Amino acid sequence: MKIDSYIKVMNEEHANLIASRKGNLIGKILLRKEFSNDIKTLYIENKIVTLNMTYEPNILSRMIFKSKSKSQKIKFIADGSTGSVAYYESAPKLERIDVEEDKIQLSVYDDDLLIEKSKRLARRIVRRHVGGNVYLEIDNIKSIFRPFYVAFYGELKEGNKVRYLPIAADGCNSKRTL
Numbered sequence: 725m726k727i728d729s730y731i732k733v734m735n736e737e738h739a740n741l742i743a744s745r746k747g748n749l750i751g752k753i754l755l756r757k758e759f760s761n762d763i764k765t766l767y768i769e770n771k772i773v774t775l776n777m778t779y780e781p782n783i784l785s786r787m788i789f790k791s792k793s794k795s796q797k798i799k800f801i802a803d804g805s806t807g808s809v810a811y812y813e814s815a816p817k818l819e820r821i822d823v824e825e826d827k828i829q830l831s832v833y834d835d836d837l838l839i840e841k842s843k844r845l846a847r848r849i850v851r852r853h854v855g856g857n858v859y860l861e862i863d864n865i866k867s868i869f870r871p872f873y874v875a876f877y878g879e880l881k882e883g884n885k886v887r888y889l890p891i892a893a894d895g896c897n898s899k900r901t902l
Contacts, residue, residue: 727823729767729869730816730894736873739763739891743875747889755887758877765893767823767869769804769831772812773842774864781856797863798846802838804831809841811849816894818868828869835865870894 743763746755777798781791799812831838843860850858871893878886 725823725825725828726820727767727828727869728818728867729821729823729871730896731819732871732893733816733895734873734891734893736763736765739873739875739893742891743873743889746877751889755877758887762876762880764874764876765827766829766872766874766890767827768829768872770868770870771802771804771831771835771838772864772866772868773800773802773809773839773862774798774866775800775842775846776861776863777846777850778859779850779854779856780859781854785855800842800845801868802833802842804833804838805829807833807837807841809838809845811845816896823869831867839865870896 740763746752775798776795778793778795780786780793781789785791800809801812801815802809839862846860847858873891873893875889875891876886877888878884880886
C-alpha cells in the first residue's frame with residue numbers, strides 16, 4: 725500500500741538501545757525481569773486538520789484599540805490511535821513509500837470527532853491570546869503516517885499479557901514537563 729510518511733531518522737540499532745533502557749522509572753520497575761525480544765516497525769495514521777479561522781475582538785478591544793476581525797488558517801495534528809490533538813506548526817519531510825498492510829495501523833477515531841477536538845483546541849488557544857469570538861470552518865483533512873519502532877517485552881503468544889514501548893522513528897517527540 726502506498727502511503728505518505730515522515731522520513732525515518734532513527735535506525736533500528738538505536739531503537740534497540742532505547743528499548744534496552746526500558747523507558748522511564750515506571751517502565752524499569754514493571755519490566756525489570758523482562759527483555760525486549762522483538763522490535764517491529766509500525767506506521768500509525770495521523771490526520772492533519774486545517775481550519776479556516778475568523779476571530780473578532782471583544783467590544784472593549786474594538787472600541788479602545790480599534791481592532792478589526794482577522795482571518796487565517798490554523799493546522800492541528802490528530803493522533804489516530806489516541807485521539808489527542810496538538811497544534812501543528814512545522815513537520816519533518818514527507819516521503820511516499822510502499823508498506824505492507826500488516827505494518828499499518830489506521831485511525832480508530834472518526835474524522836468528525838478529530839475535527840471537533842481540533843476546533844475546541846483552536847477556540848481555547850485564540851481566546852487565551854486574543855479574546856473575543858472565534859468562527860471555525862474545516863478547510864482540509866489529510867492523512868499522514870508516522871513511523872514507530874515498537875519493542876515488545878515478553879513472549880508474543882495469544883493469551884499472554886505483553887508490554888510494549890513505542891519509539892518514534894521520525895524524531896518527533898512530545899514529553900511532559902512539570
